[in-house]
Amino acid sequence: MTNPLPAFADRLTRWQRAHGRHDLPWQTDDPYRVWLSEIMLQQTQVATVIPYYQRFTTSFPTVADLAAAPLDAVLAHWAGLGYYTRARNLHKAAQAVVRDFGGAFPRTAAQMATLPGIGRSTAAAIAGFCFGELTPILDGNVKRVLTRWAGVDGFPGEKKIENQLWTLAEALLPRSSSDMPAFTQGMMDLGASLCSRSKPQCAACPLRADCRAHIEGRTAELPTRKPKKAVPERSTVMLLIKHEGRILLEKRPPSGIWGGLWSLPEADSPTAIATLCRARFGLEVESGDTLPTLLHVFTHFRLSITPQVLRVSASLNQVHETETQWFQRSEALKAGIPTPVRKLLQMKVKQADLFGAAS
DNA sequence: AAGCCGGGGTC
DNA sequence: GACCCAGGCTT
Numbered sequence: 001m002t003n004p005l006p007a008f009a010d011r012l013t014r015w016q017r018a019h020g021r022h023d024l025p026w027q028t029d030d031p032y033r034v035w036l037s038e039i040m041l042q043q044t045q046v047a048t049v050i051p052y053y054q055r056f057t058t059s060f061p062t063v064a065d066l067a068a069a070p071l072d073a074v075l076a077h078w079a080g081l082g083y084y085t086r087a088r089n090l091h092k093a094a095q096a097v098v099r100d101f102g103g104a105f106p107r108t109a110a111q112m113a114t115l116p117g118i119g120r121s122t123a124a125a126i127a128g129f130c131f132g133e134l135t136p137i138l139d140g141n142v143k144r145v146l147t148r149w150a151g152v153d154g155f156p157g158e159k160k161i162e163n164q165l166w167t168l169a170e171a172l173l174p175r176s177s178s179d180m181p182a183f184t185q186g187m188m189d190l191g192a193s194l195c196s197r198s199k200p201q202c203a204a205c206p207l208r209a210d211c212r213a214h215i216e217g218r219t220a221e222l223p224t225r226k227p228k229k230a231v232p233e234r235s236t237v238m239l240l241i242k243h244e245g246r247i248l249l250e251k252r253p254p255s256g257i258w259g260g261l262w263s264l265p266e267a268d269s270p271t272a273i274a275t276l277c278r279a280r281f282g283l284e285v286e287s288g289d290t291l292p293t294l295l296h297v298f299t300h301f302r303l304s305i306t307p308q309v310l311r312v313s314a315s316l317n318q319v320h321e322t323e324t325q326w327f328q329r330s331e332a333l334k335a336g337i338p339t340p341v342r343k344l345l346q347m348k349v350k351q352a353d354l355f356g357a358a359s
Numbered sequence: 360a361a362g363c364c365g366g367g368g369t370c
Numbered sequence: 371g372a373c374c375c376a377g378g379c380t381t
Contacts, residue, residue, distance in 0.1 A: 037376080038376060038377095039376095039377095040376090041375085041376035041377095042375090042376065042377045042378075043364090043365085043366095043374085043375055043376085043377060043378095044365090044366080044367085044375065044376080045367075045368060045374090045375050045376090046375090046376080047367090047368075048366075048367060048368075048375090049376090080365090080366075081365075081366075082364080082365025082366045082367085083364055083365055083366085083377090083378090084364080084365080085363095085364065085378080085379080086364090086377090086378085089378085089379090116378090116379090117377095117378070117379090118378085119377060119378045119379085120377095120378095121376080121377065121378090122376080122377070122378080125376065137376075138377095139375090139376045139377070140374070140375055140376075140377085141375085141376065142376090158360085159360070184376095187376095188376055191376090192375095192376085197369090197370090197373080197374070197375095198369085198370065199370095225373080226373080226374085228372080228373090255364095256363090256364085257363090257364070257365085258364095258365085259364085296365095296366095297365090297366085298364080298365060298366085299363085299364070299365070299366090300362075300363065300364075338365085339365075339366065339367095
C-alpha cells in the first residue's frame with residue numbers, strides 16, 4: 001500500500017497559498033525590492049523593517065537611484081536598523097549591478113551571490129521569488145522548521161548541523177519552478193507563525209503527520225539552543241561638545257561598531273577628556289554637566305555610556321586627525337547616527353541646556 | 360570554528 | 371533577563 005500523504009513541498013505550498021502572507025510590501029516582481037527587503041530582514045524582524053523599507057524605496061525607487069546616491073544618504077536611511085555593514089554592502093552592490101550587469105539585476109542565485117552582502121540563503125530567496133530557481137533558503141525560520149520536522153539534534157549554527165540542513169532543504173524542494181515562490185514564502189511563513197519558537201500551533205500545521213518533533217513531543221527542545229557565553233561589559237564617555245548652538249560629531253571609521261555613522265566623540269575615561277580635545281580637535285573645553293549613565297546592549301557586549309557636556313572656551317584651529325563636523329540638533333537627528341546618540345540628543349531637548357537659550 | 364556586527368520583539 | 375530574528379563576512 002502506498003503512502004497517501006502528499007509530498008512535503010505540496011503540503012507546504014498549498015498551506016502557503018491558503019494561509020500564508022500575501023500582503024507584505026516587498027511581495028512584488030521587482031528583484032531590486034525583493035533584494036532590499038531580504039537585506040533589511042537579515043537578523044531583523046518583519047515589523048521592524050516595514051517603516052525603513054517604505055522610506056528607503058521612496059527615496060531610492062530603483063537600483064540606479066541607489067547606486068547614484070551618496071553613502072551618507074544611504075546610511076541616514078539605515079540609521080537605527082543596525083548591522084550597518086548591510087547598508088554599505090547594499091550601496092556597493094547597487095554600483096556593481098550598474099557597472100557589471102548593465103543596471104539589470106542578475107537572474108541566477110550564483111551571480112547574485114557574487115555581490116557583497118548576498119550569501120547563499122539571500123541569493124536563493126531572491127532567485128526563488130523572482131525567477132523560480134529551484135534552490136533552497138536556510139534562514140532562522142527554515143532551521144526551526146527542518147530541525148523539528150526531521151528531529152535534528154545539535155545547534156544549527158554549528159557547521160556540521162548546518163550542512164545537514166542544507167542537504168535536507170535541497171531534498172525537499174518542489175519539482176516545478178512555478179511553485180518556488182509559494183514554497184520559499186511558505187517556509188518563512190510557517191516558521192514565523194505556526195512553527196514559532198515557543199508554543200507552536202502544531203494542530204494547524206500541514207507537516208504534523210510526519211513531523212518528528214511533534215510525534216515525539218520534542219518541539220520544546222528543538223531546535224537545540226545556542227551555547228551561551230558571558231558577554232563582556234565596556235564603558236565609554238561620550239562627549240557633548242557645545243559651541244555656538246551646535247554640537248561636534250565625528251565620523252566613525254568604515255569598519256567596526258557603527259561603521260561610517262556620525263557619532264559623539266568618545267573618551268576612555270573622564271580624566272582623558274581635556275587632553276583628547278586638545279590633541280584631536282584643537283579645542284580647549286570647560287566641563288559642564290555629567291548626565292546619567294546609560295546602558296546600551298549589543299549582541300556581543302554591553303556598553304556603559306557616561307555623557308559629559310563640554311563647552312568650547314578656545315579653538316586652537318589645529319588640523320583635525322579625524323573627520324568632524326558641527327551639527328545643529330535638527331541636522332544631527334537627520335544624519336546617520338547610532339541609536340544611543342539619538343537618545344542622548346533627544347534627551348537634551350528637554351533639558352534645554354545644550355541647544356537652548358545659550359546658543 | 361569562532362568572532363564581529365545593532366536594535367528590538369517576545370516571553 | 372534570556373533568547374532570537376528573511377545572515378554574511380572576517381579571521
